[in-house]
Amino acid sequence: xxxxxxxxxxxxxxxxxxxxxxxxxxxxxxxxxxxxxxxxxxxxxxxxxxxxxxxxxxxxxxxxxxxxxxxxxxxxxxxxxxxxxxxxxxxxxxxxxxxxxxxxxxxxxxxxxxxxxxxxxxxxxxxxxxxxxxxxxxxxxxxxxxxxxxxxxxxxxxxxxxxxxxxxxxxxxxxxxxxxxxxxxxxxxxxxxxxxxxxxxxxxxxxxxxxxxxxxxxxxxxxxxxxxxxxxxxxxxxxxxxxxxxxxxxxxxxxxxxxxxxxxxxxxxxxxxxxxxxxxxxxxxxxxxxxxxxxxxxxxxxxxxxxxxxxxxxxxxxxxxxxxxxxxx
Amino acid sequence: xxxxxxxxxxxxxxxxxxxxxxxxxxxxxxxxxxxxxxxxxxxxxxxxxxxxxxxxxxxxxxxxxxxxxxxxxxxxxxxxxxxxxxxxxxxxxxxxxxxxxxxxxxxxxxxxxxxxxxxxxxxxxxxxxxxxxxxxxxxxxxxxxxxxxxxxxxxxxxxxxxxxxxxxxxxxxxxxxxxxxxxxxxxxxxxxxxxxxxxxxxxxxxxxxxxxxxxxxxxxxxxxxxxxxxxxxxxxxxxxxxxxxxxxxxxxxxxxxxxxxxxxxxxxxxxxxxxxxxxxxxxxxxxxxxxxxxxxxxxxxxxxxxxxxxxxxxxxxxxxxxxxxxxxxxxxxxxxxxxxxxxxxxxxxxxxxxxxxxxxxxxxxxxxxxxxxxxxxxxxxxxxxxxxxxxxxxxxxxxxxxxxxxxxxxxxxxxxxxxxxxxxxxxxxxxxxxxxxxxxxxxxxxxxxxxxxxxxxxxxxxxxxxxxxxxxxxxxxxxxxxxxxxxxxxxxxxxxxxxxxxxxxxxxxxxxxxxxxxxxxxxxxxxxxxxxxxxxxxxxxxxxxxxxxxxxxxxxxxxxxxxxxxxxxxxxxxxxxxxxxxxxxxxxxxxxxxx
Numbered sequence: 001x002x003x004x005x006x007x008x009x010x011x012x013x014x015x016x017x018x019x020x021x022x023x024x025x026x027x028x029x030x031x032x033x034x035x036x037x038x039x040x041x042x043x044x045x046x047x048x049x050x051x052x053x054x055x056x057x058x059x060x061x062x063x064x065x066x067x068x069x070x071x072x073x074x075x076x077x078x079x080x081x082x083x084x085x086x087x088x089x090x091x092x093x094x095x096x097x098x099x100x101x102x103x104x105x106x107x108x109x110x111x112x113x114x115x116x117x118x119x120x121x122x123x124x125x126x127x128x129x130x131x132x133x134x135x136x137x138x139x140x141x142x143x144x145x146x147x148x149x150x151x152x153x154x155x156x157x158x159x160x161x162x163x164x165x166x167x168x169x170x171x172x173x174x175x176x177x178x179x180x181x182x183x184x185x186x187x188x189x190x191x192x193x194x195x196x197x198x199x200x201x202x203x204x205x206x207x208x209x210x211x212x213x214x215x216x217x218x219x220x221x222x223x224x225x226x227x228x229x230x231x232x233x234x235x236x237x238x239x240x241x242x243x244x245x246x247x248x249x250x251x252x253x254x255x256x257x258x259x260x261x262x263x264x265x266x267x268x269x270x271x272x273x274x275x276x277x278x279x280x281x282x283x284x285x286x287x288x289x290x291x292x293x294x295x296x297x298x299x300x301x302x303x304x305x306x307x308x309x310x311x312x313x314x315x316x317x318x319x320x321x322x323x324x325x326x327x328x329x
Numbered sequence: 330x331x332x333x334x335x336x337x338x339x340x341x342x343x344x345x346x347x348x349x350x351x352x353x354x355x356x357x358x359x360x361x362x363x364x365x366x367x368x369x370x371x372x373x374x375x376x377x378x379x380x381x382x383x384x385x386x387x388x389x390x391x392x393x394x395x396x397x398x399x400x401x402x403x404x405x406x407x408x409x410x411x412x413x414x415x416x417x418x419x420x421x422x423x424x425x426x427x428x429x430x431x432x433x434x435x436x437x438x439x440x441x442x443x444x445x446x447x448x449x450x451x452x453x454x455x456x457x458x459x460x461x462x463x464x465x466x467x468x469x470x471x472x473x474x475x476x477x478x479x480x481x482x483x484x485x486x487x488x489x490x491x492x493x494x495x496x497x498x499x500x501x502x503x504x505x506x507x508x509x510x511x512x513x514x515x516x517x518x519x520x521x522x523x524x525x526x527x528x529x530x531x532x533x534x535x536x537x538x539x540x541x542x543x544x545x546x547x548x549x550x551x552x553x554x555x556x557x558x559x560x561x562x563x564x565x566x567x568x569x570x571x572x573x574x575x576x577x578x579x580x581x582x583x584x585x586x587x588x589x590x591x592x593x594x595x596x597x598x599x600x601x602x603x604x605x606x607x608x609x610x611x612x613x614x615x616x617x618x619x620x621x622x623x624x625x626x627x628x629x630x631x632x633x634x635x636x637x638x639x640x641x642x643x644x645x646x647x648x649x650x651x652x653x654x655x656x657x658x659x660x661x662x663x664x665x666x667x668x669x670x671x672x673x674x675x676x677x678x679x680x681x682x683x684x685x686x687x688x689x690x691x692x693x694x695x696x697x698x699x700x701x702x703x704x705x706x707x708x709x710x711x712x713x714x715x716x717x718x719x720x721x722x723x724x725x726x727x728x729x730x731x732x733x734x735x736x737x738x739x740x741x742x743x744x745x746x747x748x749x750x751x752x753x754x755x756x757x758x759x760x761x762x763x764x765x766x767x768x769x770x771x772x773x774x775x776x777x778x779x780x781x782x783x784x785x786x787x788x789x790x791x792x793x794x795x796x797x798x799x800x801x802x803x804x805x806x807x808x809x810x811x812x813x814x815x816x817x818x819x820x821x822x823x824x825x826x827x828x829x830x831x832x833x834x835x836x837x838x839x840x841x842x843x844x845x846x847x848x849x850x851x852x853x854x855x856x857x858x859x860x861x862x863x864x865x866x867x868x869x870x871x872x873x874x875x876x877x878x879x880x881x882x883x884x885x886x887x888x889x890x891x892x893x894x895x896x897x898x899x900x901x902x903x904x905x906x907x908x909x910x911x912x913x914x915x916x917x918x919x920x921x922x923x924x
Binding site: 070071072074077079080081082083102103183272273274284287288289290292293 | 621622643644645647648651652694696697699700701703704705706707766767769770772773774776777787788790
């Protein structure tokens with residue numbers, strides 16, 4: 001069991017193992033181990049993975065290390081033009097990414113705090129979407145018949161739903177406190193629900209397709225002939241074989257959800273100020289026309305979204321290649 | 330008050346109207362920064378064969394139909410093709426706040442204890458097709474305003490002020506309904522379309538208005554473009570906006586809604602009958618839905634001469650103009666007529682205690698509030714009174730050191746908190762329009778400023794469209810959510826104390842839905858003084874009421890003034906006869922010419 005892990009990345013062995021040339025090592029490697037070896041050789045994916053890890057650390061611990069994102073520094077703002085004094089949006093030692101126009105709030109701390117909000121919403125919304133998607137997809141694919149018809153059609157309905165319009169309307173009508181929550185915790189919960197609840201059909205369709213082909217396989221027949229019933233087959237036989245697509249598409253769903261949260265914040269139905277969020281910052285820069293006179297105010301949160309989305313996408317691609325070599329590069 | 334019903338309409342279009350005068354004194358030299366605020370720049374009677382180009386980053390905000398519009402830019406523009414009974418005098422400086430006759434030969438003559446207003450119209454004014462304008466055409470224009478289904482966007486003063494059509498109508502109006510009232514000329518086809526009983530036309534040049542109650546401000550009501558004559562035979566209802574029959578110096582040649590409007594000189598217009606407008610160019614073209622930064626660039630490059638909305642240039646052009654002396658000398662920074670303010674609600678604990686309200690007055694950081702609105706040029710000067718300086722009779726005072734200690738006075742704020750019994754501060758909410766970045770910024774600035782004395786402010790942002798209809802303007806909602814502060818703004822329909830304060834400070838204006846008196850101020854002193862405006866005709870007495878009401882509102886700490894709004898306008902060097910008309914707070918479009 002320990003043998004494959006001792007292999008160094010530069011060793012030519014893994015390729016040989018996969019080709020089945022080196023006979024003795026074959027039975028020692030699980031699918032996961034093979035995937036991990038492939039992933040390790042994908043430098044782009046590993047780089048993205050490290051960046052994502054860094055981002056998660058920033059989201060969790062960053063807000064404790066930077067200054068208060070809501071404190072005004074009016075003395076750093078030119079009152080006539082409402083823009084920061086100095087170059088690049090008022091970059092200084094105290095404010096390494098400069099300050100926000102109008103208020104003079106520290107950009108670094110706003111970007112770091114924005115990371116927490118964006119990641120929290122994106123990750124939890126993805127978790128919700130994946131949970132619903134997997135359960136619905138696996139049931140739909142395995143049982144077929146009218147169950148499949150109902151679920152598959154409802155997926156179509158969800159996919160055809162004008163989600164953005166719905167989200168704007170929903171956030172507009174929900175009162176400032178409901179379900180025992182209020183203010184931003186309610187808003188975050190609502191965003192997680194809206195984004196997650198409408199993103200599940202993407203996952204559901206993929207899982208349904210995979211299940212459709214898996215359920216015809218011999219090991220499923222074997223389990224059934226041994227007397228295994230629905231839930232056992234679903235969760236013990238099928239689910240472990242679906243881990244790969246679940247993992248890959250979760251990774252690819254996260255950046256979509258980050259962008260969706262940014263879009264909602266941009267439209268003014270995201271996080272309530274003064275809590276920072278990346279989309280909210282861009283929205284402010286565009287709506288106030290600041291992107292023309294203080295471009296850093298838009299570039300910095302824009303860059304944060306760009307890098308995050310790209311890292312998740314590249315990592316997801318790498319993961320897919322590693323888990324499913326047939327998909328090709 | 331009959332006018333209460335108008336409240337909802339007035340809120341819809343806060344951009345309705347306004348005036349402006351400037352505190353700057355550039356003297357008689359008609360060049361340089363702010364030159365066009367108090368004097369005419371490039372006065373000329375030269376008739377140009379050129380085209381005067383307007384552009385707007387939006388479409389026409391409501392309608393080109395003089396009967397269906399409630400925006401200052403449109404009221405300004407309609408004077409190019411419509412002649413209401415009265416208007417605001419075409420002249421720079423405070424003179425432009427004066428109401429003068431336009432289609433009428435003189436201001437309305439009041440009789441019958443203030444209940445009857447009589448106007449005589451000029452006997453030699455013609456429509457663009459050469460037909461003579463008669464008093465019936467004016468009556469018909471007034472009748473049209475009763476059809477709120479066809480024309481929902483204009484003000485609704487006539488239906489509230491004129492005597493009820495009959496006893497049924499009087500009864501239903503008392504209950505806030507319109508059953509049995511005059512439905513407008515499209516439904517009531519009787520008497521040759523002259524079915525409105527409260528307006529009589531004894532001959533073709535006389536029109537008589539019978540009011541339900543005295544209303545001394547009636548000359549201001551007839552200055553709204555709704556009193557401009559409409560020939561019944563040419564009325565096409567909702568489509569009339571495509572070609573309003575002109576009585577002004579220009580007439581419509583072509584109009585594609587949301588795209589372009591072209592006007593050409595009206596051959597039947599007579600300069601002698603219309604001293605408030607000029608006919609100096611051979612064509613006027615208005616282009617709509619141009620990218621806002623593109624509007625500024627074209628303006629600076631000389632491709633267009635006027636930015637139609639008159640609300641000032643965008644941030645990019647503003648920076649360029651303010652940092653380039655030659656461009657700054659070609660710009661004006663008039664007050665727009667708006668005041669941005671917050672109301673402190675005396676019905677929401679703990680703000681029901683005046684000391685808690687005064688604590689907020691002192692704790693607010695007025696400089697940060699001003700910066701949130703765009704600073705001194707794009708935002709405006711820090712305000713200390715409830716009325717802006719262009720309201721006739723307004724006097725400057727500063728009860729809470731807004732201008733002298735603009736960062737706030739935390740010591741005094743804490744003393745007031747002590748007196749209020751909340752020495753460690755309290756929690757309350759603030760509403761603002763979340764789709765307006767400036768209001769979002771000012772709400773956050775207030776949150777940061779009040780936190781300095783322990784007052785915790787929760788933010789409640791709502792879309793503009795439902796702000797007064799569902800949230801800030803619904804007292805029950807405000808009380809249930811403990812929202813003590815509301816962000817708001819106001820420009821009066823006419824520049825006196827009544828026009829400024831009735832909807833935002835009179836106790837009678839409080840309504841359960843669509844409320845405009847957001848602070849729910851119901852001070853008998855204010856109510857009584859505003860009530861006296863209906864019958865008082867002496868100008869200096871009226872002016873004293875205005876400043877007394879203003880002072881009482883601030884003593885009540887019911888308003889937290891933010892800024893007297895200003896706009897940075899670029900004055901194209903190609904224009905002649907350019908000046909800011911104080912009533913509109915933008916250049917007077919009726920008199921512009923080209924070099």
